[in-house]
Amino acid sequence: MEKLTIVESTYIPLRNENVDTDQIIPARFLKATSREGFGDNLFRDWRYDKSGEPKADFVLNTGVYSGKVLVAGKNFGSGSSREHAAWAIYDYGFRVVVSSEFADIFKNNCLNNGLLPVEVTPAFLSELFERVEADPSTSVTVDLAAQTISLTGTDKQEQFEINEYKKHCLMQGLDDIDYLLSIQSEIEAFETTPNI
């Protein structure tokens, strides 16, 4: 997993609320057996028309916005547990997703793939949308060590929550398996006592 510490970037606003993982990557594109290439079909049915032509009005296609940060409406990533949704967002080039609320499984999937979910207050989220819509060159700085997200060059800043352990993993580029494999003997010992 790639290390993540500070991301400073312009960002892309996706105002929709309740964006489910079926929209992020429709089920018919889940047939690959590797983790790569899902970015081509990120938001497939919002991004392309039936003949495969880009829809001019979709936010990724307008040419107005760019960046490594996706800022989305409330309850992002609900529905199916497919990790392909996190892979697609990462593969497209995003490193941070910002919303005022994430679905639980999606949030875990992001953290396991070097993609940082940043939960902000509804007021800060509105501010992010308004600023970038007024000026698409607006950028944010996400500092994982300090757990802050700020509008670059302003005093507009918010703290965000992240579990200490996950923060450590993201910053070091480690995953849970490395840790779990290191405590095999404790797991074996646990298995000798009935647990049901």
Place this chain on the structure above:
Amino acid sequence: MKKTLFDKIWEKHVVKTIENGPSVFYIDRHYVHEVTSPQAFAGLDARGIKVRRPDLVTATADHNVPTINQHLPIADELSALQVAKLEDNCTNHGIEAFGLNHKHQGIVHVIGPEMGFTQPGMTMVCGDSHTSTHGAFGAIAFGIGTSEVEMVLATQCLMQRKPKQMRINVNGELNEGVTAKDVILYVIAKLTTSGGTGYFVEFAGDTFRNMSMEERMTVCNMSIEMGARGGLIAPDQTTYDYLKGRQHVPQGEAFDAAVERWSQLYSDEEAAFDAELHYKASEIPPMITFGTNPGMGIGVNQSIPRTSEVEAGQQQTLSKALSYMEFGEGDAIAGKKIDYVFIGSCTNGRIEDLRQVAGIVKGQQKAPHVTAWIVPGSKAVEAQAIEEGIDAVLKEAGFELRQPGCSACLAMNDDKIPAGKYCVSTSNRNFEGRQGPGSRTLLASPITAAKAALSGVVEA
């Protein structure tokens, strides 16, 4: 200290807790299917390690298997590859697999309980959000992503933080024609699709007590649709009666001893929940969804809400949904013309569901313009339906009984609802394009779906 049902199971499965961090959480049963596992097995191969406890893994092919001519090679190359990969991976790692043409093949959440792998007090995971289904047995069961599938294959453990807990109480007798599906659609409509985010939910009250195991599975199945990690119901005599004699359940004296342990699994009277909700069964009508998430449900005799009637934040979501569905604000849902009926999925593809449908359509004919697919949840459900003559009843009514799989629930196989067409579906999700690009899904119970198939419109 008073404990909840969830606390009791959780505590018995914590291997260790990292200071200020998550717990190492032990998993008793890992269900695996072909779509969310290939990258996990590839990860193990890359690390040069084997599955640690293949005896605790149950694998089946369900998400993208065809539902006709299952004896023939799968025509879709990518689907065929995924299914073949699963079989190879299971062979290489010594995992028992119920792949295509196996007599126990079926939807993972249908075969697990059916074969007795799912038992009270267990912890269970699967790379599928509807793993919450197994909570119906008084177990902690939840969906995970592929990286987590790899973790469990490698170590039989996951890193987990204890979630908040919510109890949803429903009491009283359900009205005529109101089923478990209506109860859960009603709760999700009240709570919204994010109302349960961060929580594990216990369903309590005599309405759930009086439900069969199949009905409880329907309820727990959809707890993920309110954002909850999972849902569970305390085991009782109904649970034990269902389990007794099933293949992987302890037999004889060992069964009695298991029941003794299982009967300790309930929330203590004064146990504290982070949130608690109460609903009356008598207030729940037969439900149907009109929009593009499972929280957009109303009674079949109610009208679609107007944007002016919902909170400011929800107006955009509602108008976007209505424009996708081509429904008007304030329209009655009853009388809306439909094109397809899909009965199946891990929510409502069990034998009880098929019996209900047969009971309604017996001796009648579906509307000529409606295509009606019935997809059993497993080979066992299929065999039972044939044995009971349900297949004949359905065929006479113009329905098509297909072979087991997830089918049109997520349309990864050929069972797709064409763009613009309306489908009354007993599955769990009505997201845009869920049943095929441009498809329009109305979620409902098998009873409501069967009635719609007969008249060709949504029936109040």
